[in-house]
Amino acid sequence: MAKTFLSGLFGRKKPEEARTDEPAPAEAEAPPPATAPEKRGIFARLRDGLSKSSKKLSEGVASIFARRRLDDETLEELEDLLVSADLGVAAAARTTAALARDRFDKEVSEQEVKEALADVIAASLAPFEKPLVVDRARRPHVTLVAGVNGAGKTTTIGKLAAKFRAEGLSVMLAAGDTFRAAAIEQLQIWGERTGAPVVARAVGADAAGLAFDALKRAQAEGTDVLIIDTAGRLQNRRELMDELAKVVRVLRKLDPDAPHDSLLVLDATVGQNALNQVEVFREVAGVTGLVMTKLDGTAKGGVLVALADKFALPVHFIGVGEGVDDLQPFSARAFARALVGLDQDDETKGEAA
């Protein structure tokens, strides 16, 4: 009983169950192909992504009638479930403690617990719900994009370029990942798609020199936004971090305020290592904001809660797909609700219960 109640809450099946259970029939109804995404609202996308795996269970097994006393044992299980959403032990404990403050020992329904948890999480994330603002007085407004390998930097830049272009801004891209094979080509393809010129040099070229040239050119051409790609690097690789620091240093020779935004791209599947990533990248590249990618998978990105607790950095965007328009502004409330497996349109139902 307790098990189903709580596993319904987040919907991750216990491994034993999962093993006996063959590919769920619910999955067989194919969702719309990712290659030709239909236009859907952000809630629908987020929910599809974040709670697809949890929906079956939260709708089916754990019924609305299941009420349970919010005692120590329940709280502990709740904490475990938050941990399995990557909140980390500390943030999970803080969240459940907040929940316990006014509801301890009360009879609660699954829906109520979800709502309350979402509220707690949303409240802690709300201050960091800040859109990325391009200062149009600057020509260019320089945005540096950094992150570990495979986080989704180049794709995010492509989407950002498309977004800025749609807003009528001129965009220039700097192919600063001179290390990974075909990274330059990848960015060039995005440049073609979005009509943004790409400043590139040969593979192995000095990334700082390239960034310098790009900024110079963007200044000369009066481009609105310059987005600089960088090679993926693990934050414990000192020599690579030094290289990144050099990119920033060199940019400042041309514009003392550059980069005006320094974005760290985080993969939603990342665990507690994100804390190290933010810490080091912030120190080296002066990270001013976060982008979380791949939230359309099963990963819930709960580490954002821990990051908010520790670093108080704005979260600008979330990536929810591979399409150009799959970069969405971060909404604390939508994120929190999706994290606990709540439908966005359930809100009124929840209040009533």
Added chain:
Amino acid sequence: MFDSLSERLGSIFERLRGRGALEEKDVAEALREVRVALLEADVALPVAKDFIARVKERAIGQEVLRSVAPGQQVVKIVHDALVETLGGAGQDAALDLAMAPPAPILMVGLQGSGKTTTTAKLALRLEKREKKRVLMASLDVRRPAAQEQLRILGEQAGVKTLPVVAGQTPLDIARRALEAARLSGFDVVLLDTAGRLSIDEQLMAEVADIHALARPIETLLVVDALTGQDAVNTAEKFKARLPVTGVILTRMDGDARGGAALSMRAVTGAPVKFVGVGEKLDALDAFDAKRMAGRILGMGDIVSLVEKAAEDLDLEKARRQAKKLAKGAFDLDDLAEQFRQMRKMGGMGAILGLMPGMGKMKKMVDAAGGFDDREIKRQEAIISSMTKAERRKPAILNARRKIRIAKGSGTSVQEVNKLLKAHRQMADMMKKMGKGGMKGLAGQMMGMGGLGGALGGTPGVGDPGALLKQAGGGEAQGSDEIDFDALEKALSGRGPMPPGLGGPPGRKK
């Protein structure tokens, strides 16, 4: 990468070890902390829970509490449980290629997990070590320039890639790859697929189709070691659609605490076969559960180190050198050779990380700014700027010659002097060791430790050589030297891991 977890566990165990008698609640308390340490290291929750339950049962069931050194016993139980969780001893990392060639291998995983790079690394490894003829094909028609990426990597690795034909579907490409591999007599064909989300039904169906068509002998799931709790979801979903035969963990050179490594075996039931440990194409290591457990518990990974040395060093050269050393002749050419080999092995930081009991020292060094491996290159430059005669006989170096060398290498006379001094110290040490009968690889390794003096340029690290000794002695070994007997035994495959946790981790099955 496990430094942080091993530190946490280390401090927990230190308290346990020190105690003469343990009560049940002491163990429970320690295990609670272990649980938090595991979760903070991103070990999957169900795996962490199961792990704790197993340790608890054994710790309490085996009369541990009344034994002579209960703390040690608990640590040993944790070690054994770690090995089990990681995949048990004797697991074979080798790929199963026993079929009529070409043997297809399918690479799958999420976006950005590192499939394409890993495909190239694996291909290189198969060509280099197993002397297989490998063909790689990219089935990724989604990510811009993905096929181009594999082609370029193929060129870098000297591995053939299937020519790209625009407009083909992944299934078409797979078919073409198998056909081409068969016709051209390739032994292995590696199929790199597009990254896909485990809940993307269309793409999961596609990869299942590819699997059905290619009938791969190995289906390898590539997982980012930085992954958090989602590793479980991903592994389960992929396993539900594909018979995953092995896991490759990428980015193990990062500072993630390695929870994914601990969880993967338990969740997929498939062994972790390889780990990616760097951006270079040869940075793919075989995975060994026992060694990894040792590393997590701070025992270092001396076997990996020796294997790495054995592979990267030119054995013949090493033997010649050892002979020379034994005679006490250690000239600057030898020193330059040492520098080269150090760089080949990934620099001082990488070497230290692998040595038992060096965790502490590595931290001290890192805190002081870390080893700057560029320093090694500078030292090499100094030696390169000398004439042959000078290298053989440093004694002839007078002030004029030193100025010339400094100019030639872009350094200063002081730096030249420093190098010479370090060389003298090392030569002395080598002489002593030569008499002590240390030879072969062991001598080589000690030589590396002795390089400390030459690296004095690193701020705050006066003499890493001395530190090395100090740290080595300060740890659990309780001896001043690395135990080369144990090392040799470990090398020959019979012996246990080097000492560290109060005795060998006696495995029972």
